[in-house]
Amino acid sequence: MTITSGLPRAAPATGAKPAPTSRRRSQGAWALLFLSPWIVGLVVLTAGPLLASLYLSFTHYDLLSSPRWAGLENYTRMFTADPLWRKSAVVTLVYxxxxxxxxxxxxxxxxxxxNRGVKALGLWRALYYLPSLFGSSVAIAILWREIFGADGLLNNLLGLIGIESTTSWIGDPTWSLGTLVLLRVWEFGSPMIIFLAGLRQIPAELYESASLDGAGTVRKFFSVTLPMLTPIILFNLILQxxxxxxxxxxAFIIGGGQGGPGNSMLVYTLYxxxxxxxxxxxxYAAAMAWVLLTIIAAVTAVNFWLSRYWVHYADEQ
Incomplete structure (x- = not known):
């Protein structure tokens, strides 16, 4: 006589679900498969040339013959025996x-x-964004040369109000870098769009509370708007x-490819x-590129480090 238990029988093993470990492995394999084009591009188009340029920075290489190992000679020349490198570094830092x-x-x-509620906000936002799209183009740089040349639009406008000027603003070392700065300021569209998005996220209750405390427009801006925008300011600052x-x-187009008068527009990348x-x-150019990368990384790290003293987040106590 067979004695059977009252407990339910176990389900057959044929319909069992796969173990969690094997399921995770399968998902990981599919993820790698879909990521493989990006990984190949990273290795072949980014990491490979990056490491190649690092090697070339320690060599003498003229594109026509094989690279010859030079050790730290390129870096030593850069820091101790190249006044044009120092000039380009100073011009870039000032810029x-x-x-x-x-x-x-x-x-x-x-x-x-x-953000104060202008009509057709979308249209104005699109129009103001256009300079960021075209500001770094060759056409705008050529137009800038025409505006600030000796017979350019700026001098013609000054003549209309009785100020006679024959100054070539891009041909005068005193003002030439200022024309590049002005062009950079004109490319305000991208950070403006980001600032506008941040302004629209500031709670209206904060402004209402400030009004109840007797704060005016200027006080609201410095006590509410700026503190709430500091994360956006940091983001824009690092990008720009x-x-x-x-x-x-x-710099290449406006300065004629030679750095302008007295190398006043000889920015780092142009040199x-x-x-x-x-x-x-x-x-030597590869060594300069790695120094520039190091400078950008150092400035970015300093900005992040200093941000702890002036950037405020909404969830902070």
């Missing part, structure tokens, strides 16, 4: 230090005006600083281009 704050201030001003360090098209494609010193 970044002046152009980026002016650009962000102008973008924030326009974003604040648009990185972009400004890499300025090339406008790097001259070393690589005018002098065929690819090893």
């Amino acid at each position: 970044v230090a002046v152009a980026v704050p002016l650009q962000l201030a102008f973008a924030l001003l326009l974003a604040t005006i648009l 600083v990185i972009s400004a360090f890499q300025v090339f098209n406008s 790097l281009y001259q070393a690589a494609f005018n002098n065929f010193e690819m090893g």
